[in-house]
Amino acid sequence: MRAIVLAAGRGSRLNEATDDKPKCLVKVRGTSLLDLQLAALRAAGLNEIGICTGYRREQLAALGMPEFHNARWAETNMVSSLACAAAWLQDGPCIVSYSDIFYDSSAVSALMASDSDIAITYDVNWRALWEERFDNPLDDAESFRLHADGTLAEIGNRATSMDAIEGQYMGVLRFTPAGWAEVMRIRAGLSQAEQDRMHMTGTLQKILEAGRMPVHAVPYAGTWGEVDSLEDLAVYS
Numbered sequence: 341m342r343a344i345v346l347a348a349g350r351g352s353r354l355n356e357a358t359d360d361k362p363k364c365l366v367k368v369r370g371t372s373l374l375d376l377q378l379a380a381l382r383a384a385g386l387n388e389i390g391i392c393t394g395y396r397r398e399q400l401a402a403l404g405m406p407e408f409h410n411a412r413w414a415e416t417n418m419v420s421s422l423a424c425a426a427a428w429l430q431d432g433p434c435i436v437s438y439s440d441i442f443y444d445s446s447a448v449s450a451l452m453a454s455d456s457d458i459a460i461t462y463d464v465n466w467r468a469l470w471e472e473r474f475d476n477p478l479d480d481a482e483s484f485r486l487h488a489d490g491t492l493a494e495i496g497n498r499a500t501s502m503d504a505i506e507g508q509y510m511g512v513l514r515f516t517p518a519g520w521a522e523v524m525r526i527r528a529g530l531s532q533a534e535q536d537r538m539h540m541t542g543t544l545q546k547i548l549e550a551g552r553m554p555v556h557a558v559p560y561a562g563t564w565g566e567v568d569s570l571e572d573l574a575v576y577s
Contacts, residue, residue, distance in 0.1 A: 341386060341432065342388045342432065343381045343386045343388070343390070343435040343436070343448075344389070344429075344437070346422060346438055347364040347374065347391050347400065347439035348394030348418070349394060349418070349421075349439075354366060354573075361396055362399060365400075368567065369576065369577060373439060373567060374439060376442040377439065377442065381435065384445040384449045389406075390407065390425055391406070391407055392409075392421040392424055392425055393407055393408070393409050394409070394421065395414070409424060415536060416535075417536065417539045418540055419538040419539065420538065422436060423527070426524075430517050430521075431517070432517065433515065433517075434515055435452065436512070436513045436515060437512050440566060440567050440568065441565065441566050441567070442563070443512060443560070443562065443564045444564075446562050450560065451514040452514070454556050456516075456556035457515070457518045457522070457553055458515055458522070459513065459558055460510070460514075460555060461510045462509055462557050464559045464560065466505070466507060478502070481505050482495065482497060482498065482505075483495065483496065483497040483499045484504075484506050486506050486507070490556065491556055492548060492556075494548065495555075496539075496545050510560065522553045526547060
């Protein structure tokens, strides 16, 4: 199995921290986010790891990782970046990781063990972290509902109460070629402008609404964090 890290975006909400480097090279407790991700992926047994690049791609070239470059990174969202790695996604199962997060290898191992065509991890202890990051957790948290069988029922909509949130989507996923084909089927039905704006949770919600393929949600209670702002860096430090 292969892994793909989505590292095309700048992370503008980090302000000066990404003026001269891609978001994945921002450090948490002295280690870059990318190094934390690579350590977790490799500890789970994944050694063939590619990277989707965009902003400041030259700073990632020395890593020698297979590169999938999104030349339109500034105008598009992450599904467009992931589509640059279509050859891998069509060839076999792939773990996909956002580049602005950290987690441990158990999150990856759990996804690798899933037999679903699309699987995601979610943080069961999300609320404690969100209360550290935000004065009101509902200012940022999105809906996340599950069916009784552990498949996803809703994701990515505005949450108006805690009842709509049964976990926090983490940004670590797994696609089989069939799962990726469903993403591409959904994408093909959109205009170019809509395709450019496609983010991952919106795509997953469209897959749920289409009803052709379930999305398996894997619970995770280990170390995890998302870095969106300088305030986040202070929380994790």
